[in-house]
Amino acid sequence: MSANTPWTIFQKIGFRFFFIYTLLFTSPFPLNIFDFLSNIINKIDEFIWLNLVPYIGENILNVFIDSSGSYRFTGSGDTTYNYVQIFCYFLIAVLGTLIWSLIDRNRKNYVKLLRILVVFLAYFLIFSMFSYGFYKIIPLQFPVPSLGRLVQSYGDSSPMGIAWTFMGASKAYTMFSGFAEVLAGLLLIFRRTRTLGGLVCFGVMMNIFAMNMCYDIPVKLFSFHLLLFALFVFMQDWKRIFAVFFTKAATIPRSFPQYFKKRSFNIIATILKVYIVSWFFYVCISQAMSANESYGPNAPKPYMHGIYDITHIEKNKDTIPLLITDDTLWKRFIIQRESYIYAYQMNGDRVNFKLEFDTIQKSMYMKKRSDSTDTYDFTYTLKDSILTLKGTHLNDTILIKAKQFDLKKFKLINRGFHWINETPYNR
Template sequence: MNILNENGPERWPAFRKLGFRFSFIFILSFILVFNNGTYPLYGYISTPLTHFMQRLTPWFAENILGYSYDHSIFINGSGDTSYAWVSLLILLLLALVGAALWSILDRRRASYTSLFYWLTTAIRYYVAFMLINYGLYKVFYMQMQPPRLTQLLQPLGEYSPMGLAWTYIGYSQGYNILIGSVEILSGLLLFRKTVVAGALITVATSINIMAVNYFYDVPVKMVSTALLLFSIFLLLPYLKALFAIFISGKPVQLLPIQQPLFNKSWKRKSLFIAKLAVLLLFIVQQGMGILSTKKMIAEYLTKSPLYGIYRIEQAGTQGKSIPEDWRLIVFEIDNNKVLIRNTDYTPQRESVVIDAAGKKITLNNYQFDYQINPDGNILLTKTFNEHTAHIKLIKQDVQAFELIQRKFHWIQEYPYNR
């Protein structure tokens, strides 16, 4: 199946030309609308298109589909919003209509070899840049974080499927580096001569990403599916060759898709400079993004002055200043919130204000003085008119958790599965 190959037939069959026209319009429009910050500086250039889609999509949803949703929600942490799916439908319809009109107006065209090259170039850079970005965030351990204190206390049944997947992947930095490194290998797509190897890697990588997104309800199903389909599209000209290699065991030569020839020296130099500029901008963008994200994570994950898990002991205290059924309290991030687990182990978030300099803490609308003992336990005291309340927070050993305590072992006489 030597489809759309420079070395293939000079004239394409009608169905092939129709398929290309649809693919050209749909893929390019998808990349433009769902760019996800992939191309350097594209976010600034695409502002008019973004504003246009944010007006067209809600109108189309309500007036054509009769579908109502919260119009203030566009593309956020979720890539599978109502806005995204309706926008995808618009792009599909645009591609169908556009392909039909194009076929009528350009029916005498023999082939689209040059346009196919430029389309594959756009796809190669889109898939490579996106997966390199994902890979770098995993290698630098920024996408999935190790389990936090609140998660160590969280029963399995309280996890969402996505939370379970994020915790599973985030637990191991080594695993993050491994899968991130494989995603970075998609950079092979940036070079014409290695596009087959790169596309095979991105197919396998995208299937893994899709599996997690689909089966653990991670809301990036649309984009991950696109990554797989785009990677397969890059392999279409090589299907016969790949079948010969992997199935028939025959030797074949994988010829790269021929780049359109430029008869002017300045055009060739301009193309080289443009490619170099895009790659340099991407490298700078990734570097700045990593530094910015690491700073943001560090600020967000600033530890509380009382960081730790504590068991609450207030036996014998008169005039309870905190609810009697509170059993555990977790100070983790310095964000004026703590996690409480009561006697039923029900989780609840409570506001807290900690004055580390004055050794005071406001909890449950009471202000306590606190003292940290050498053993890590905390003593809260609150003086009322007729008595003084003493509440002891007994620090729990986080290292005692099986998930934290258990390390790598070369030799295991029996499986250690708990």
């Protein structure tokens, strides 16, 4: 688009709104990815929105949001807070567009500012694609199905739980999804491949957005905006692409002029670009590797990790019949995470306990997370996959015997991959 081509009033107003809204949504990027700036930038960002969002929610939308500053990240990006925040972006963008239109109403176009916005959004997408991509290449976002998931029935799974199990069950497919995201990010780095990068990113994000919508995964708002930004980057070249596929008009190779007239400025810009992209790689890969060591596939498994099916219970030296109708009894317990144990009752309900091991004294202390007075104090022995627990619960003596389940018996684990299938193995 020529710098001398006049824009219509609707193009100028639309660009002003989109520019302001985009900066609001992406803030405080990219300042928050640099360690020496992230703390203070994030605190300023939180201070602004933790005061503004509850005020707008209560006074305009009649929605109560805790204004004490106790809002915390829950893993969901689709909270009431997030939706009200999007509404705040919209209001500020409308007001900003009105003021901008009054002050700058005689400007012919925003071609230069558009180029800057495209570059900015490309870098925002690059970082987002790298972040999510490397967390799939190293299977962190979708880990292998947990022990609790393996014993859970399909009917008791949430749609999101099914999606996480589906992705985590195949490391190869998860890595393929990650490579697709990283590829989109790589293509967005260079101007000559940026249009293709926008198209690849749009395709990747379309699949992710559809998955979020169809499986009720609470990243709908963020994935929709990434989808929108990818389309925006791709559509900068829509006329040429339309001409190639749908008309007989000749198209000439696109030129890529330098951003600045002075050669020194362009050298500085190139150095800055290399630094920023390298930093993106470093941050995303180092975070993924660190997470891999702390809770990913390379993280050490907790002591006595496994599923234990209860075969015998004694209370005050009386044998308790293991009746499936007795909801007070446990049928199994799982040690999946460090310092936690999950006991499953006969009706399938899960009870969470904090767990402390003393491997020298061979003792384990369990405290119910929802009731700190509900405790178990056991000594244990584990021999030939048989776990024996002896101890006390409140004023009662307890003896429990449980057999460690062989995880290789799960079809989700032992089925593997087959080039040849004479019949579908759909179980």
